[in-house]
Amino acid sequence: MKLANDPRLDALCGEYLVGTLRGRARRRFERALREEPLVALRLRHWEQTALPLYSQAIAVQPARGAWKRLERELQLDRYRPSWFQRVGIWRAWAAAATLAFVLAIVLPAVLPLLPGPQPVEIASLQSEDRRILLHADLSADRRVLQLRAARPVIAGPDQSYELWLLPADSGAPISLAVLGALDAQVAVPARYAEGLRAGAKLAVSVEPAGGSPTGAPTGPVILVGDVRG
């Protein structure tokens, strides 16, 4: 029998709304709600006339994190605009263009200034009278030697300085660079990188402009220092 025609319909709606309709009786009534539009209509009528409005005075704030938990469980992020929709397509385009500009122009200029792995000081070279002090820092990849003079020292117009590696095995000095000033950055040839280790020495000699004509030091050695580890 259809519940819509049942004389007890109002009573059932009432008990359902009040909450005393339980168990099988409640499930049967809920099935009728889905299947019989007239039953649903009648219930709605009673919902609107017979249910009091709750007072905000009994409201209780949910625990912190309750919303976050719900948001996670239902994966609500799927139903939010993505960032480029939020900012609008043109602004997104402008942001992308700016980023491209930064990558193309600014970054190459800035990159060398960014701190990479720190170079390590491997030697400090001194003159005999200790008036000149030169620090030699080796980059982390052992390919760049940075020379830092305690005060600027520049070669005269007809002379050059030459940096030598004196190998640990007492072999012949190896020319690493010809310098116009002691402050310099020197690329270390790969085959000599291994030679920059404890036992070897670094030295600077004064040579004719352009460097030693013989491949070995010809002028006075003004600075010398031991290579550490």
Add this chain to the structure above:
Amino acid sequence: VIKPRSTYVLDEQELKRLLLRTAVRGQESAAAFEALYRKCAPLLLGIARRIIGRRELAEEVVHDSFVRIWRSAEQFDASSGQAFAWMVAIVRNRAIDVLQSHDVARVQPLDLDDEAEADGLFDWALGPEDDVDAKRTARALHRCLTELQAAERQSLVLAYAHAMSHTELASHLHKPLGTVKGLIRRGLAHLRDCLERCAEAVR
């Protein structure tokens, strides 16, 4: 002079709009659902706590209810249904299920001043800005409830506000089960007759 203001601050039109935007499952659905939660969760939690009596279980009920609200938002019929009543029904049903399955012997025996209960829980005095129909309905309902026999009114309010079953009502009121069932049935019938008389008086 303080303007009398309704404590019932949920705007039914606004809630319907939020439910519809939740149901469409678009880019704005999460925001709409969140707004719905912020507006309704506190009162729904208050209702759940009245029913369950324990805060942490009430929080669970509200959580589960909002999962349900999210999943079945599209089933809400905005043309004829009341948005908040729809959500309250979900919370109440969930709370009743939890009460039965946890066999929650209501931990603190509800300490109820049954007479004052209806006035504290519900909002009978809608503010001047609330919609005319709602005001008329609330007034009619309040009058009809006060016209009920005290025992009928007490049983209805306890059953509704605390989701007491017939059995629980019988033990709370120290009355035989059959008597309590009769009180509920007659109370509802009187309430219906009274409300229908009010509706006819309006027409």
